[in-house]
Amino acid sequence: MNAATRLKLPPVVMPEQDPSERVHNIREVPFGFTPAMAVQEAQRCLHCTNQPCVEGCPVGVRIPDFIQAIESGDYLAGIGIIKQTNLLPAVCGRVCPQEEQCQKDCTVGIAHGDVGQAVQIGKLERFLADWERENHAAVIPQIAPSTGKRVAVIGSGPAGLTVAGDLIKLGHAVTVFEALHMPGGVLGYGIPEFRLPKEIVYAEVAYLTRLGVDFRYNTVIGKSLTVDEVRRDYDAVFIGSGAGLPNFLGIPGESLLGVYSANEYLTRANLMHAYDENSDTPILHGKSVAVLGGGNVAMDSARTALRLGAHRAMVIYRRSEEEMPARKEEYRHAVQEGVEFHFLQNPLEVLGNPEGWVTGLTLQEMQLGEPDESGRRRPLPIPGQTSHTLADIVVVAIGNNPNPLIPAALPSLQMNRHGGIITDEETMETPIPGVFAGGDIVLGAATVILAMGQGRKAAHAIHALLMRTTEIARD
Amino acid sequence: MNTICTREELGRNVVRYVVDAPLVATHRKPGQFVIVRVTDHGERIPLTIADANPEMGTISLIVQSVGKTTREMAMLKSGDTIHDIVGPLGRPTHIEQFGCVLCVGGGIGIAPLYPIAKGMKEAHNHVITVLGARTHDLLILEDDLRTVSDDLIVTTDDGSYGAKGLVTDAIRSLVNGGTHIDQAVVIGPPLMMKFTSLLTNELGIPTIASLNPIMIDGTGMCGGCRVTVGGEMKFACVDGPEFDAHKVDWDSMIRRLGTYRTAEQVAAERYNHECRIGLDAAEAR
Ligand SMILES: Cc1cc2nc3c(=O)[nH]c(=O)nc-3n(C[C@H](O)[C@H](O)[C@H](O)COP(=O)(O)OP(=O)(O)OC[C@H]3O[C@@H](n4cnc5c(N)ncnc54)[C@H](O)[C@@H]3O)c2cc1C
Ligand SMILES: Cc1cc2nc3c(=O)[nH]c(=O)nc-3n(C[C@H](O)[C@H](O)[C@H](O)COP(=O)(O)OP(=O)(O)OC[C@H]3O[C@@H](n4cnc5c(N)ncnc54)[C@H](O)[C@@H]3O)c2cc1C
Ligand code: SF4
Ligand code: SF4
């Protein structure tokens, strides 16, 4: 097939649950590609020699190569290519902000002048990963002979899972310590089932367990074990404790009944299954839910509210549609499901009744001024323009900061002004020898793939360190 | 999975468990707590570590049945397992030689008070303990506290045991009688903590209170345990659970505890119905 023919092929539409139906269940929204659909979508790729897509992927997945494998029907080869650089393709294919990464500069999208027309790299990645899982085709890789070295990984989010996966294959013994009773970090407690089925996360963890990774749940490092004890018992430590500290707005009324942080709202719903009537964990079922923020966390909260039976779910964001950081697909899905968007509105106060329950919000109307340091136009209040809106639940989804537990337990770590651990950019090593860090605890709330990218860098550096010390010991 | 070694009824609807939890036993300090999930579909609930035996790798938990999860826990026998226990969480109590320390406990709050009183005694303080209960058979741990206190006063609302009245009455008469108190610690039902704290504020006695807001993760991740202290938002699981009692916004904290009252009643009723146990729900609070 020549390039001109390929360019004429329209994007294959992935079938999805109907919006009116899916707001009543928690099952995943897109159904995935059939093999025929995947092959058809793969045919849209031009196999560019300059590979702008690979440039755009933070871990440099060999995109044209795996797409070629799909086109020729060799799915096993395709998934093998992805897994060389990306341990969790079933996750990334679903949650990466592709339109800002691999698909952003895709030649096909550029040729059509619309990033929405780019080759759907993420969906193809998901296809291969799902194919592998559903066909139990995961190849158990060759594990290097034991090096006798032990590595401790703190946190089982994407950063920690990546480090564990890379190092176990190189022959090191790996223990993952997780504070919660369940693995995955945000993949488990934060991102809802309808966007990332938990079965996928468990399958990845089961795979790592088969490779020999030892998972210890209910273990808070800094509390159940001190960081010094961990350092004493292990040859290297990786801190992947994430950005689990929810921000609040600091406005009046935030301790009223019915005000949640998004973390609490989503944790109750996901980790503790509060959407299930038989779960013991309660959650308030509001009629009218106002979500404050404009990122993925806000989309997830608003869509969760609908699934919990809210008649009205509103996203209240202080900038405009254009600046909204949420993935485009999540925004589209939220709109389809009937989530209302109120742009250029900044909450000033949460209002309550005399019994202390939330009744609504006072909002300040905003306009956009000059760009700020993030490059987005700064929202400025329009004097005198305020309004009220009714709500019986308010979910604060304005971001998370690095979890301070480990930094507090290890005072010799250095922190940036957002509370992130400062590391060497190449090795991810902290100023404390043998202690590495990566993911949201370094970047602040970022993305799954960036967390995994840092995990991979750290794994390389940890391996190099452990082999160096092995050499020295042998001399 | 943590195995229950022993089970003992301490009073009406109050059970003491000694549970296998080696890491918690060796790392905990007075004032810290664990989060427990009884079954694998269960809720996560915080419970204070009432005592620990590091050599045996065990901790004791004292649980009062008030709702679905605590009732479910009360059904467990020795040899049964608790699905998850995580901890020790929270900051330990600040224990030093203050001089005369007043330990005030009410209801199930007497359980978390015990390790603190013990710690204060070991730090060579003169420990005066005041325990409050609604009625005599709701009083727990009197003997344990007596062994770590120089003086122990009991009050009951109905006068069925000790002095009739509230703990605040006992504190006032202590001070009126000339006792000088350097530091107070209060743990109990929120209303009792509020009124004790108002009184000690008036009397100029520095006071710490151990707060019991609703929690989920216990690691600072959800913000559900937030309380207002000195006008600032604090997360009780990581910044507390103990705070300067005189700075706590008690009314907001008490209100937030009632967030799930209806949902909890439904869960508890369903549970009661399901297993038809005869626990006395009327004494839940
Ligand atoms: C609701 C929500 C939606 C999101 N949507 C997307 C999306 O669509 N696409 C995307 O790319 N990114 C998304 N993100 C961001 C992404 O999930 C994170 O960037 C990523 O999970 C960070 O990975 P991590 O491994 O650094 O940390 P985390 O995933 O946060 O995992 C950290 C783990 O460490 C554990 N831990 C913390 N402290 C300790 C300790 N002291 N001892 C033991 N364990 C500890 C925690 O319990 C947790 O399990 C979303 C985030 C949220 C909250
Ligand atoms: C740091 C901390 C330490 C604690 N230590 C102990 C302890 O050692 N022993 C013990 O028996 N309990 C202790 N508690 C309280 C215990 O966690 C609650 O009783 C338990 O969560 C109730 O769960 P449930 O499902 O049985 O009842 P629910 O059905 O959840 O609640 C039943 C009733 O109890 C009230 N309630 C709910 N949560 C709490 C709470 N956190 N504190 C007080 N009342 C509550 C509800 O308003 C309701 O009226 C502690 C709480 C905290 C935060
Ligand atoms: S990992 Fe993410 S950015 Fe990279 S190719 Fe896959 S979907 Fe695109
Ligand atoms: S840029 Fe687009 S068309 Fe070109 S190789 Fe990558 S995916 Fe294929």
Ligand code: FES
């Ligand atoms: S219990 Fe979640 S932050 Fe304290």
